[in-house]
Amino acid sequence: MKFSKQGLLALNPPQRAAAEQIHGPVLILAGAGTGKTRTVTTRIAAMVHDEIPPSQILAVTFTNKAANEMRERVATMIEPEQAEQLTISTFHSLCVRILRTCIERLGYKRTFTIYTQSDQLGLLRRIIVRLAGRDENLDAKLANTLISQAKNTGKPPSDREEALINDVYRAYQKELKQLNAVDFDDLLILAVRGLEENPDIRREWQRRYRFIMVDEFQDTNHLQMTLLRLIVGPEQNICVVGDDDQSIYGWRGADITNILEFERHFSDPTVIKLEENYRSTNAILRLANSLIRHNLNRREKTLWSGKGEGEKTRLISMPDAETEADFVVGEILEKHRLRQRPYDDMAILFRMNTQSRVMEEKLRENQIPYKLIGGQSFYERREVKDVLAYLNLFLNHDDDISLLRVISTPPRGIGDGTIELATQFSIDHQISIHAAINDLEFLGALSTRAQKSLLAFAEFLNRYADIAATKSANYAEMTRELLKEIDYDSFLRKGCKTDEEFDNRRRNVAELIDGMHSHFEKSKRGLRGFLDSVALMQDREDEKKDADGKGVSLITMHAAKGLEFPVCYIIGVEEGILPHSRSLEEGSRDEERRLLYVGITRAMQDLTITWCHSRKRYGDKMPCMPSSFFRELSKEELIESSYETLSAAPADEDFAADYFARMKEMLSG
DNA sequence: ATGTACCTCTTTTTT
């Protein structure tokens, strides 16, 4: 068989063992850079070549990006028709697929809308104001976090019986249901409930997927584990891949015990450790090992590699963040110009997004291209949300949050007073706002003017809802016409301070419509499918643009998980930042340690860690201490120094300026 | 309906 030669033989022995162990529970502990993706994709290919129907294989990931990558990699190893039959999906889209078929049994309508975080916040703000008045100090974001935690753990958000948050939680859940909407957590909760309460549905899904694989298993939460236990059939063919040492999403509900105590959930698994690292030099790996050793609760792994010894990591203290930026950027410039190091090979890693600012400035000053990873999600942009609100409303009239956005975007003669009345009427009668403004009793109580505006709005809505509900309708074209009809451009222009901003926002709308066009051509799932995938795929605009662009990567350590760079600078590693002071209060020092571990293991050859003696915080300068993690790093693997000694300064005050001026001159000259 | 002044907050953010 051609495959076994190409595929399995390319793996090292533990990887191959993992790929060949197809039956029963399997736990693959894949350390950083140990060829996890290759192992998983080869395993899938091996199953297919073993005559397992690809339609019976399910691979679950956390991100769409990971799912797409896996799909592409597997596609190179098996026949295209086979690859097409595989299911490779995120947890959340898997849940949507389950729910679109059975949510009616749970008391929701099949047309439910998925609420993103900003929708949730909008709803929560309304509820908090209604329940507690304006001057209540419960903020929507905190409520959101608490409610999400409650949903994930099954415990009430507060153990104080009288606490406001409990009422907010109850009201929120009730209203979501009335709005025919679900949030991200509900997707999991409802899918679990659907499977738990309906043995026929459970059996159906268990039969559909006899072989299940889960990527980044250390990031699964309690609900995801429950879901897995429900869809894994009696054969127990479940294979999970992960690294407890890289569990850095505990604050988002990830439950590290899922991987630490895997045996409790699936008995007698085959456990395979991947410890041969294909990324970093041994000097870097020993440094990483020396740190992570200090975590007590872990599955012990010791990474090693065949990449040779390599250079020791430099640990350098800086006077302040500005100097730190000067230094790092100076080195990047030098490595690029003098040593032909491509900018793409280099990354600056940090704990907080705010730390990237100084770096950006200095990079721009020196005209070094860079890509900032993270930032505002494309689908969270105002103009994009506007359009999506229209489309969501067309398919789900009960979606009050979208209706409230649409009804005055642009203004159409329906004022705050009328909206307030409609909202109140909808609450009193337990109906949606859409139902309220179509209610004869309600309309009768209004002025003729308001009546006219509302009737026009209702007509408009129905007209588009009819088109939107037509399976064959080209919703991209429909959207284009819609925007023309409401003269959205004029509205948008008014809301923009500059022409540049206007252009930008208009481009975003155009891009959204382009996306709809291609979805319309590729997918049979219609507008509903498009909106689902949009809600579940918070593509980051900058990333998309930058991914193909060239430049130095500026990235948080969280976002860097899974990436690698020949040259890495981890900046601002001070006590209170890494470990973050809030994590110390919350007792998650171990997770911070893992975060630094993730940072270190991104580096392939050349790693530098810096910290500052002082830094501006919230405006004014504060003294800083080096991270307490430095004490845990093996001294043998480090070269410690300071900016002052490195720049070999004359005892002159402006030595720094002088030094860099000379260097710049040399480089550009 | 639109602007403006003030007030608060400030870790990470796969869906």
Next chain:
DNA sequence: AGAGGTACAT
């Protein structure tokens, strides 16, 4: 320091 949200005024 800076952003983002709110409240109040126009």
